[in-house]
Amino acid sequence: MSANDAIRVLLIDNHPLVLDGLKAILETYDHIDVVGVASNAGSGLDVALATRPAVVLMDINMPQINGIDALELFKEKLPAARILMLSMHDSREYISTSVMHGASGYVLKDVATDEIVLAIEAVAAGGTYFSSGVYDVLMERNREMATALTSREQAVLLLIAGGKSNRDTALTLEISERTVETHRKHIKRKLGIATTAGLTRYAIENGLIER
Missing domain, CATH: 3.40.50.2300 (Response regulator)
Structure with missing residues (x-):
């Protein structure tokens, strides 16, 4: 090389x-x-x-x-x-x-x-x-999530739950907004959560972000 x-x-x-x-x-x-x-x-x-x-x-x-x-x-x-x-x-x-x-x-x-x-x-x-x-x-508080979400989906979840918009999340992870939206849909489906507020609550309850 x-x-x-x-x-x-x-x-x-x-x-x-x-x-x-x-x-x-x-x-x-x-x-x-x-x-x-x-x-x-x-x-x-x-x-x-x-x-x-x-x-x-x-x-x-x-x-x-x-x-x-x-x-x-x-x-x-x-x-x-x-x-x-x-x-x-x-x-x-x-x-x-x-x-x-x-x-x-x-x-x-x-x-x-x-x-x-x-x-x-x-x-x-x-x-x-x-x-x-x-x-x-x-992921110690939720082993199902650990196996359900990919590492990129976990990163997207943390950013969204932390208040980042799709655009900010896309810029942070250097991916497109469309890809962020796709990850968001997959996360909601895998966790059985319908709203962004629900994702934030989930992240707080599982100790992924501070209240």
Whole structure:
């Protein structure tokens, strides 16, 4: 694979050992090009604007600007970049809030390196990725939903329940409004819920979003 074909990745984490270790490991993969590293979201945005990464792998707990707040900045300044959250926290609130702010995936720091690479590949290809531990946390209160909804439908549900319009959801997930409407219909059918208010209530009752 040529350098031009490699997935351009930016790493943002305020823990030097994590940053250096992850960079060293990812650089062993021929199809991944680590174009920059940063220890905080502010400098990370500067590096991103200069290097134009396809994927930004970003920690949540950082000084000055946390990862969730930084998501909105990145989506505004670099709408084409896919944001993959990397965190030690499997909190439902962190996970769902990240998705509602535009993250394409959420991976726990204790997963194997191969899974981080899988996540990078998935979001770079326009998909979403949630590591197995994250998926379990999001769906532990409703196993039927976990098997019924695809990962993309789950992302659409979180955004809609969080008050996003079809247009905003489409922009966040980089899909068409027609595709969002199709996902919405499938979600309602699978969950047996007829209204948007019902979807919001469902998400609140199952701990997917805050009341």
